[in-house]
Amino acid sequence: MTKDENSRDHIQSLERGFAVLLAFDAERPNPTLAELASATGLSRPAVRRILLTLQRLGYVHGEGGRWSLTPRVLSIGQHYSASHALIEIAQPHLVRLAERTSESASLAALDGTDVVYIARVPVRRIMSINVSIGTRVPAHATSMGRVLLAWAPDSVVADVVGKDRLPAYTRHTITDPGELRRGLAQIRQSGYSIVAEELEDGLLSVAAPVRDRAGTVVAALASSTSSGRATVEQLRSQVAPLVVRTAEQISADYGHPAAVGKATSAVHTPRDGFF
Amino acid sequence: MTKDENSRDHIQSLERGFAVLLAFDAERPNPTLAELASATGLSRPAVRRILLTLQRLGYVHGEGGRWSLTPRVLSIGQHYSASHALIEIAQPHLVRLAERTSESASLAALDGTDVVYIARVPVRRIMSINVSIGTRVPAHATSMGRVLLAWAPDSVVADVVGKDRLPAYTRHTITDPGELRRGLAQIRQSGYSIVAEELEDGLLSVAAPVRDRAGTVVAALASSTSSGRATVEQLRSQVAPLVVRTAEQISADYGHPAAVGKATSAVHTPRDGFF
DNA sequence: GTCATCGAGTACGCATAGCGTACTCGCGAG
DNA sequence: CTCGCGAGTACGCTATGCGTACTCGATGAC
Numbered sequence A, B: 001m002t003k004d005e006n007s008r009d010h011i012q013s014l015e016r017g018f019a020v021l022l023a024f025d026a027e028r029p030n031p032t033l034a035e036l037a038s039a040t041g042l043s044r045p046a047v048r049r050i051l052l053t054l055q056r057l058g059y060v061h062g063e064g065g066r067w068s069l070t071p072r073v074l075s076i077g078q079h080y081s082a083s084h085a086l087i088e089i090a091q092p093h094l095v096r097l098a099e100r101t102s103e104s105a106s107l108a109a110l111d112g113t114d115v116v117y118i119a120r121v122p123v124r125r126i127m128s129i130n131v132s133i134g135t136r137v138p139a140h141a142t143s144m145g146r147v148l149l150a151w152a153p154d155s156v157v158a159d160v161v162g163k164d165r166l167p168a169y170t171r172h173t174i175t176d177p178g179e180l181r182r183g184l185a186q187i188r189q190s191g192y193s194i195v196a197e198e199l200e201d202g203l204l205s206v207a208a209p210v211r212d213r214a215g216t217v218v219a220a221l222a223s224s225t226s227s228g229r230a231t232v233e234q235l236r237s238q239v240a241p242l243v244v245r246t247a248e249q250i251s252a253d254y255g256h257p258a259a260v261g262k263a264t265s266a267v268h269t270p271r272d273g274f275f
Numbered sequence C: 001g002t003c004a005t006c007g008a009g010t011a012c013g014c015a016t017a018g019c020g021t022a023c024t025c026g027c028g029a030g
Numbered sequence D: 001c002t003c004g005c006g007a008g009t010a011c012g013c014t015a016t017g018c019g020t021a022c023t024c025g026a027t028g029a030c
Helices: A012-022 A033-040 A044-057 A072-083 A085-101 A143-150 A154-161 A177-190 A232-253 B012-022 B033-040 B044-057 B072-082 B085-101 B143-150 B154-161 B177-190 B232-253
Strands: A060-063 A066-069 A105-111 A114-121 A136-138 A193-196 A203-211 A217-226 B060-063 B066-069 B105-111 B114-121 B136-138 B193-196 B203-211 B217-226
Touching: A012 A033, A012 A044, A012 B012, A012 B044, A012 B072, A033 A044, A044 A060, A044 B012, A072 A114, A072 B012, A072 B066, A072 B072, A072 B114, A085 A105, A085 A114, A085 A217, A085 A232, A105 A143, A114 A143, A114 B072, A143 A154, A143 A177, A143 A193, A143 A203, A143 A217, A154 A177, A177 A193, A193 A232, A203 A232, A217 A232, B012 B033, B012 B044, B033 B044, B044 B060, B072 B114, B085 B105, B085 B114, B085 B217, B085 B232, B105 B143, B114 B143, B143 B154, B143 B177, B143 B193, B143 B203, B143 B217, B154 B177, B177 B193, B193 B232, B203 B232, B217 B232
Parallel strands: none
Antiparallel strands: A060 A066, A105 A114, A105 A217, A114 A136, A193 A203, A203 A217, B060 B066, B105 B114, B105 B217, B114 B136, B193 B203, B203 B217
């Protein structure tokens, strides 16, 4: 329409299809055709064609004039997990980290200015939102995001830090670009990041980088807890080394020629009986 | 083309878009354009248009002639989770069940003849495949599948049991449709299902139904272990009641007017210090 | 009871979005 | 240097997907 938004080599129907699929959310779990049409801005017949197509593919289910997503949409994400060996490799390490800390362990990657959880072992509910695989949080206010930004190409960092002031989520959130940049330099030196109550009150986390064969940082490993259960100093002295070491082991398993001592694949140490 | 496969109200480009997206998998994590074309059976220019569209939407990333999925594809599944309150409601119960049994806890729904994991708290690696959210397993050989089939409409059961003989995965897999049907009747009576080594050698699991407000079974809750850690009899006497009770609590939280005693929302009982 | 409103579904004709063929270009192997 | 392969591009055709406009049925107001 305008200029090159709709230029050649862009398939309109595909974009529209995703728009409809993504129009299902917490506010609209069982929309009608008309609701979807107004939510997406498409004409009713267009939405109908899309829904019937999605239904034929099994992603959507229509009943009594209301539509809903089927569990099959979850298998789409499977293809991401299946095509990234890192995730499977990291899994046992996450379980072990969660066991040893009695806290949730997470692995995340950067997508634009957000951090996306790509693997996770939940232990206890800390955050107000339910964090699951695929959940997105702003990179600049989380330990995993800071780690990823610390080793990201400058163009990516610029996208995040580009603004004059970054959005704050609590009164502790670092909103000054300069201060954040200095923080990233600090992380590059120490090899890990600790963020306390910048995304949510009472939420603390430590993160360390995971590298691929070439040494590029491709993900961040984190352990999260709440202010009632640990202090920043405890995190620094006790958890951070463990997170760093686990991240190094994951990197090693992933092919990074690590300098980590006898790093070897998860030697699982059971520590309890059946109950 | 043929008859009504391609009939009206079906959007070709949308189906093709998904075909390309799903062509990424473990065997083809970083395909070239030509590989995707031959994998999907589409022409190269068609695949190219689709890839460029997906790239613009952020689902795919192209570099050096090779393409890969971005973590953004995981957010698609988020819309399923966000639009199904059950998942968030079940989460703390899964964590608690995993804690009390020291075994992985899972929630799954039925999709065709498969069971799809929709929430999960991993504790230990039991299965040879890495089970994550979105993973699909055949319904007839798993405890969660049996539970879901036991209360499914007959048409759904017929889809699974329709064949003369069901596929076997171990030498214990029930392959006789009649025997399976009798098993389902048994499950309806006992209220839970135990399946031992029918999907994989050494894999045991117990499952119980989760119901919605109307009493319809919408998901199955399971606890899985390995033959080295428990016997079927232990599962039956100790784990099954816990799984059933937890499933009832989830149902109650989900709005089912349960007959469960003082069922209330997750009263979390921490049982360990920071380490 | 009637009327008004709203949404689902359908028909249809038009425009164009999306198609595949066929070409060029660049790279790497031999 | 030639050959083969894959990426990218051009282009003309038409099937594809589009929106307008209609019918039908359910719901609710009065």
